[in-house]
Amino acid sequence: MSDIVREAQDFLMNTNVEQKIYGDNSSAIYNTTLNELHRLENMMSFYRETSEVSLLNQQSGKKTIKLSKEMMLVLQQSNYYSLLSESAFNIMLSPLIQLWKKLGKKNELPSDKDIENTLKLCRNNNLMLDASDDTAYLALEGCMVDLGGIGKGFAADVCCNVYKDMGATSAFINLGGNVKAIGNRADGNQWTIGIQHPDKPRGNCYCAMICSDLSVVTSGGYERYQEINGVKYHHILDGGTGYPSKTDLKSVTVVSQSSIQADALSTAAFVMGLKKGIDLVYMSKCVGAIFFTLSNEIYMTKGVKQHIKLLERLTCYEV
Numbered sequence: 192m193s194d195i196v197r198e199a200q201d202f203l204m205n206t207n208v209e210q211k212i213y214g215d216n217s218s219a220i221y222n223t224t225l226n227e228l229h230r231l232e233n234m235m236s237f238y239r240e241t242s243e244v245s246l247l248n249q250q251s252g253k254k255t256i257k258l259s260k261e262m263m264l265v266l267q268q269s270n271y272y273s274l275l276s277e278s279a280f281n282i283m284l285s286p287l288i289q290l291w292k293k294l295g296k297k298n299e300l301p302s303d304k305d306i307e308n309t310l311k312l313c314r315n316n317n318l319m320l321d322a323s324d325d326t327a328y329l330a331l332e333g334c335m336v337d338l339g340g341i342g343k344g345f346a347a348d349v350c351c352n353v354y355k356d357m358g359a360t361s362a363f364i365n366l367g368g369n370v371k372a373i374g375n376r377a378d379g380n381q382w383t384i385g386i387q388h389p390d391k392p393r394g395n396c397y398c399a400m401i402c403s404d405l406s407v408v409t410s411g412g413y414e415r416y417q418e419i420n421g422v423k424y425h426h427i428l429d430g431g432t433g434y435p436s437k438t439d440l441k442s443v444t445v446v447s448q449s450s451i452q453a454d455a456l457s458t459a460a461f462v463m464g465l466k467k468g469i470d471l472v473y474m475s476k477c478v479g480a481i482f483f484t485l486s487n488e489i490y491m492t493k494g495v496k497q498h499i500k501l502l503e504r505l506t507c508y509e510v
């Protein structure tokens with residue numbers, strides 16, 4: 192193993208991106224991933240007016256839009272995880288997200304009528320994809336696609352493909368908590384990925400995931416929320432109720448070879464709660480998941496047991 196290493200921190204895709212790349216070619220590899228991340232941001236950003244996501248959103252209810260093959264793939268994957276999770280995972284919730292944000296700033300809650308009207312725009316089947324010519328159409332004006340729950344996972348997969356294609360045998364990327372590692376660390380040991388404690392300041396981990404060639408992604412209500420009349424409302428919504436998901440979980444961490452899978456499943460499982468979330472994880476055939484419940488208990492599926500080192504004394508069940 193060469194001792195040449197490229198470690199970098201950037202702010203991209205609205206989040207902190209940390210990379211560690213080992214090997215002779217590490218600077219060239221880093222430059223390539225940086226270009227790729229800019230490219231993906233231009234494709235998937237909700238806020239950039241010229242991104243493919245924005246072009247699609249701007250033409251909702253009006254025009255069919257030609258997409259890149261890559262964008263089509265992300266949308267198809269999104270639909271697949273919606274289907275698998277009975278719509279708990281839903282990239283069409285943006286009108287609802289915007290409603291909560293807008294009213295939250297005024298310290299107001301949405302009315303039942305607001306929610307009912309907005310939910311009509313949020314149905315999955317308002318997004319129509321035609322894979323034969325890579326086109327998409329949003330059926331109603333005001334419909335919007337938001338890849339906030341899956342895009343970082345896709346980007347982590349793309350960067351790890353760059354690492355491998357360009358010859359890195361040891362590398363790591365963390366896109367705002369969306370982690371994927373290639374090979375082992377430079378010293379030959381497996382990577383250690385800390386899992387944030389949902390109730391403690393950033394950087395305090397309740398467990399470590401020891402792994403190689405895997406992605407580890409956490410979703411939790413603690414990550415982002417707004418306060419309305421002194422009550423916390425988190426950023427992951429339930430398309431059934433129109434409210435932030437009333438889950439029995441503080442966080443879910445999913446482990447998978449595929450980061451896009453881990454990203455989608457962690458968001459979905461958080462919405463579904465412990466029982467259905469466990470079923471989802473087993474159905475999807477990812478490596479496994481670890482659930483942190485509202486009552487501070489830990490549930491882990493069989494596949495992750497060998498990877499987990501608990502750092503705190505917590506009641507832990509294998510499911």
Ligand code: AMP
Pocket residue numbers: 279280281282284288337338339340341409410411426427428429430454457458459462
């Ligand atoms: P994550 O951190 O991957 O769990 O994704 C959370 C982000 O995904 C939110 O900030 C929203 O942009 C979006 N989002 C919120 N609720 C959902 C949902 N039920 N399904 C898919 N994406 C969602």
Ligand code: MG
Pocket residue numbers: 339340341410453454455456457458
């Ligand atoms: Mg996600």
